[in-house]
Structures are given as C-alpha cells and as structure tokens.
Amino acid sequence: MAKAAKKIKVIEQVRYSCALAALHSVLAIDRAVPILHAGPGCGQRLSTALSTTNGYQGTGYAGGHAMPCTNSTEAEVIFGGEKKLKELITHSLEVMDADLYVVLTGCTADIVGDDSTEVARGFQKQGKPVVCAQTGGFSGNNFVGHELILGAIIDQYLQPSEEIEPGLVNVFSIVPYYDAFWTGNLEEIRKLLEAIGLKANIIFGPGGGVDALNKVPKAQFNLLLSPWIGLTNVKQLEEKFKTPYLHYPVLPIGPTETSKFLRAVGKYAGLPSEQVEASIAELEKPYDYYIERSADYLLQARVGLPSRFITISDSFYALGISKFLVNDLGLLPGTQFIIDNIPAKYQADLEEEFKDLSPTISAPVVFTNDSGTIREKLRETKFRGKPLILGSAWDQMIAKELNGYQLSVSFPAADRFILNSTYIGYNGALRLAEDIFSVLVSSNY
C-alpha cells in the first residue's frame, strides 16, 4: 500500500537531526555528561534544535554551552584531534561533576579518522567511567545516534549482575528530547507498568540516571516499546546478559491499545491475568468518565470535525496516534507520513500495522523525510472538509493552505511549551484529545 515517494535525497525542513544530536540521550541520564569531539558549532545548533525549538525543554544539568567540546578547528583537521580529545577528557573529569562521561564524536573527528573510542578506552583502563560513541552526523540520524550511544554504554560500561530481580523491567522506548513529551511519556509508562505489578527501570529522565543504568543487567526482561528504534540495543543486551526482551511496536495511546499493551506485557512477565485485568479496569475508569462527559461535544463538533487526519511524524507517533484516533475516537485516517528514515528492513512490518489499524480500517503510508514531497502529495489530495494535520511547527503553513487544523506533536514542536504532559496511555489519550479539540474550539469552523 505504501507508495514509494519520488526518490528525493535532499531534505526540505528539518524533522530529525544528526547522530550527534542524540547527545540529548546522555543529557537525559541523571549524573551523565557528554563530552563532544566535534566542530565548534555542532553542540550549540543541536542543542538549539532539540532542547529549545522543540517544546522549549531547556538544557538541564549540563547541556547547552556547558558541554565540554574540543571545538575542532583547522589544527585538528590537519593534524588529527586525538591529543586534544585526551586533554579535554582529562580536564572534564576534573571539572564536570558526573558519574558517567560519554564521549561523542561529530563529523569532523570521524572523517579525519581520529580513533576516539581508543582514546576513551585509555581512560577505561584507568578505571574511569568514560565511554565513547562515534556519532559523526553523516553516519546517520539522531535515532541511529540514540542506538549508538546506548550500544556504547552497554558495551563499554555495563557489568554483568550476579542476581536477577524478578519483576524488574528495563524500559526502552521513545527518544529523549526529540520527543518533546519524553519525560511525561516515560513517567506514564512507569505508572502503567507499576499498576499491573511490575517494577519499571527507566534510564532516562527524573528517577532514572546512572543508578538505573547500573540496574539494567539485573532485569527480568527488557521491554522495547517502539516500532524499530532500540531493537539493536535489546538484542545486544540479550547477547551480553542473556536478558530476554519483549518487542511491542505500538506506542499505546487510548484505552484500546493501552489495555492490549498491558495484557501483552502481563502475559510475557507471567503475571496472573486476573491481577492485570483488575488493574486495567481501574485504569480505564477515569478515561471513561471524561469521555462520557465530553461525548456530546465530541459528537456535536463533528460539523467542524476533521474529515481525515494526517500524521507527519516519526513511526512512534504516527502509529500510536493513528490507532487511538481510529479505534477510540472514531476518526478516519488519510495518508500517514513517516519521516524517521526507517530502515527498509522494518518498513514492511510497520506498513502491516497501518493496514490493520482496526479490523475495517487501514491507512496509506508514505515514507519520506522531505517536506516538499509531503506538500506535493497533500496538494494532490482531495479533502472533503478540513483535514487535521498532526505534525510539527513546519506544518502550520500546509495546514493553512489546505484550510485544515494543525497541532504540533512532533519535532520540531517549536510552537509548544512542554513540561510534563504525556500522550501515552489512558491519561495521555485524554491530553491528546484536549489538545486536538482545543485547536478545534479555538478556530472558527
């Protein structure tokens, strides 16, 4: 069903960033600090993109201009930058207060051919908590970078554990900072898992950190809640620590998917099904209350209600939101644009999910990271009534052109200020409904 978009290789409008941008995954680990071996401008612009113009999340403990960086210029390009990196790491250990230092390379260092990993290894040999991920921006996007960083930490830092803690689940899911709702989302996943009787070990965000990292080898299993990002990491953990993993591809938003998700996790964890069912019944109650209460509006507003919804988003949100809007709110999908440059080997599985949004409803999918391609496709589409565009701040323009509604849920959410909101689970679904219908009521349809 997916139409191969005309193969454009360049990108209009940035909807993801480079591998080094995953430096934010280090910033998301309490007590970890990134050390950049990169050009002078990389850290700043990546920080601006992900932590400022994406929900105005801010730089936190040691982000932004606090990040140590070699600021490589001509000398490092001509003579190599290993010596400078070594000096920088030495001093970073003295100056920056952290329990884990993650060296990340940018394009310059990697093209010049510095063996940065070897430099980091020198520090490891002295017992210093230093790891290195080679994240030169040309080697992939920030999703790949996120995997590379987790991979480096697993490989170079984590130690096997003697005991396994039953009920302890490591959660790997959305990408910190890139998903502007990451903290609220991870917190919601924690609450959901705890509600059915599991202990969630979440590395990123408050309550996680290097302590959580150190617990990773003790888990009963790893939960990968993601269409594809992180799969390499849970496989790596399986190999290194023999920890089994459950790969659940659909970000659970709304009662249908969330309850399905909890049942699947409960079953995998070997929890008694009555216990899980009892929790689900409790969790659904508040959702049902609000939906009952607002149903009159949710129905009456259908006059101005979106004829079709379009997501322009990463595979997490495109799939999770589509499932919710179709199964729980009774909306109909138009084309879904998936912008995360998903590797070809995972595309078919994702398309299958969109074929079966519900037993009777499917949605066409276009994989593209180029807004020009998206714009042309949307211009060709005939909409009866107003479409709802769930994408990023870039999409205000195309929504205006199509006389549609627009809500930024994805990077760059430059028109949102986001603290602890979540779009996950029962609560998150209510929040998403609030946001979507607020757009409706505040426009004059």
Next chain:
Amino acid sequence: MSINLTTPEAQIRENRLSSITGYKGSIKDLAAQANGCSLKSGERGFTQTTACSLGCAQGQLVLIKDAAVVGHSAIGCGSDTIQSNINNRRGQFSRELEYTNINYINTNMTEEATVFGGAAKLREGIREAYRRFNPKVIFVTTSCVSGIIGENVSGILDGLAEEIPVPLVPVHCEGFRSKLWASGFDAAFHAILTYIVKPAEKKNPNLINIINFSGIGRKEVVRLLGRLGLVPQFLVQFTTVDQLSKISEAAATLSFCGTLGSYLASGLEEHFGVPYIKSLQPHGVAGINSWLRELGKVLGREEEVEKLIAEETAAIVPELEELREKLKGKRVVIGMGPSFSQNYTRLLQELALEVVWAASWHFDQRHDYGEIPATILDLAKNEKDISACVSELQVHEINNLLRQLKPDLFVCRHPGMAIWSAKLGIPTIFINDEYQSFGYQGLINFGNRVADTLANPTFVQYLASKIKLPYTNWWLEQDAFTFLGEAPPKKKERITKAVV
C-alpha cells in the same frame, strides 16, 4: 586592511582583524595592546562548546525574502534553521507580512557523500530549491563535511549556471576554519557584496543603510532619521534581492553592531562609495549621539543633528535622573559579543550602574576599515579602568567569575548564557532584541527593565537554592581562568589545498 572582492571567500577574522578568543585583563589594556595589534589569543586546555560560522552566515541569508539557501552538509548542521523559521515568523509578524516557512534545503550528506563526494545531492538540492521556491538567488552554504572532503562547490555551481537562471552563490562558512563564529557574518556579506550588490546607477541622498539583526524596533529609527528627512532601509533580513542589489545607492551606512556590520559596511564604502559611519553604536545616549553626529558630519547636516540631539536628550532628562537615582551603584557583570559588550559597558554607566567586569565572547583588534573599534577607544579614555576578559562562551569561566564577583546583575547576549548566571541566583537580563536600548527612549526602557529585574529576584533565588551546578567542588574553588593559558607560537602550517 581592505576588503578583497575578487577572492571566492572572505578571510577569517583571525587573519583579517587579528581577532582573539582568550584573554584576561582590562579595557585599557585591551585598547592599548590592540593599538599595535599585539594581542595574542590565549588557548584553553578545557573548553565547552561554542558556536560556528555556518550559523551566523545561514541565519542572515535564510531571512532574505526571495532568496533560497541550500545547506551542503549533513543534516545536523541544518538543525538551527528551525530557529531561523521562528525568527522568520517574528519578523513577518512585526512587518505585517504573510507567514511563510523559510526557503531552505539541506543536502543531507551521508557516509556515501564523504567517500564519493556530494555533488549529485548538491545539484539536486539546487534544482529542487529552484523548482520549489522560485527564488531570485540561491545561496549555497558549506560545512565542515563539505570542506574537509574537498568538495568543489564553486565548480559544481558553475556547472549549473546554464540550467538554473538565477545567481548560484557559494558561501564559504565551514565551521572548522575559524574560532570566531562572527566570521560567518563576513562570509554571508562577502557573498552579497560579490554576487548581489550592483554599482549605483544613481545615488539617493536621503537613503541610509541600517545594518541590524531582526529589526523589531526599527520604527524608532524611522522616526528619528525621519526628523532629518532621511529614510532608513534595514539590512539584510527581510530585504528582497532586488533591494539588496541597490544598497549601493544609499548616502551612508550605519550599524547596530560593530561586529556584525564591519564587513558589509566597509565593503560598501570601499567598493561602492557608500560611507560607513564609524561611530559608537546607538545604544544609550552617548551612543545615539555619536551615531547621529558622525552621520551629520558625513552628510553635512551637523546643525540639524545638534538640534535633534538637544531636543531628544532634554525629553528624557527627568526620567533618566530618576532611574539613575534608583540604580546607582548596583554592580553589574556583562557577557556579550565584543561590540555589544563595549557599548553596554558604556550605557550601563549612563544609568549609574557600576560595571565590575566586561566579558566579551571574542575581541576584534581592528574593524575592516583598518581602525581599532571606536567603542573600546572611547571606554579606554575614561579615568577608571574596568576588568575585562575574552571568553568565547566558556561558561565554566563565567560561572567562577560570577561566584567570585557576586554582582547584583548579569547582562548577557547570546542564547544559552542566561541560565548559567540564573543558576547562581544572580538576577539576569538576556538581551535578544538589538533595539533593547536603542537611543533615548531605549535607554529609559532598558533602565526600567533593570529596575524591574532587581525588584523581584525570587525566581533565580529559588532556582539557585534547588539546583546543583554541573561542576566539581574542585573546579568551584579554582580561579576562573585556570585553563586559559599563554598564546602558543603561531603555527606556520597552512591547510593544504587537498583539504580545502
């Protein structure tokens, strides 16, 4: 010192303006050493992430209304165009223009491009930019990746000249070439001067070029210059390519920032006969007076200018006196780019504040017209010397400096700085709008902002009481400039052509 428009790229500031990024001393010493261009940049053994030329170049060019920019880089280097789009929106709002997204395409260089070159993608990017945006000119910005792999950008553009009927303009702004991100302004202006600006067919004696950033507060300039019968045009954001081609018709060029304006204004003077008004910048009373007086001298309108100055100054005297009384003796530290740092060092004193330290992110020993910046000479004339440093956004230095000085207020410019003083509980003003203290009314507005900031410090105090700084106790006890070493002897080696 002169501006060479026959070369494909602007020389970097290190070589052109003897700019430095590391120094600790005082204003008078800076001025004295700049006199012989004898300052050598100190180097640091520990550095935090700074900024690069590409950002400064692209940030200007992408806001020219009917131009397009193709960024020849890996995708990360294009990430700050999201911020550019916000700037675009704000500028459009303030000018009551219809909202649009910026015209920007990134060539998305990947591993393949680093091995085989990125020519095919660059051609595609240019073709798509032309097809999608129908621009009057296409700027192609380079990056570290395109620079290091030795991409022949100019050659590729030449090859497309027949096919694409608008100027294809290379902008050489690879981040690794210069430690001074302001070199990126020069790269952008070099491109404009060499490819866009045409010699004037006729001069317009009333037209004045104003080099500024976003121009949000430009109405006050319109009002003031209007009183002299002059018409300002604001460069370069939100101009059209056609307008830019005619900026040579102006009677003079004024700049809001010596750092920003140096290359474009000097280039216009040297090659197109538009005089650059080499004054202080128009922040505060002394600044605006100098701006207008020097303009008056060049245009031969001294008398009118004096009358204007007298009236405008008189209008703010009562309010200024009140503010001075209120703010007297409050101790301030400044951290900004050099031109703003020097201008604010002066204007904060007009508000009776005591500047205890002036940090600047770099320092230009010369401006492009060959002289030491007027602002630093002006400050050096004062009886009292002021401690100063050049600190290329090194927040570990600023952190310890502020802890040691404990000022009442930190005034800064450059996004991402304000948080580090706020975390110390120091009331902080971040200056984003270059018009914040423009002229007479601006000074009053800014003085009131200072008073307001000092009036309720609870937010930064709460923050400081709760957060932990990202530094070790060891670092917190060190002198701020522990890592700022002597300047190394100048390296003789130059980058070889193979990697240019």
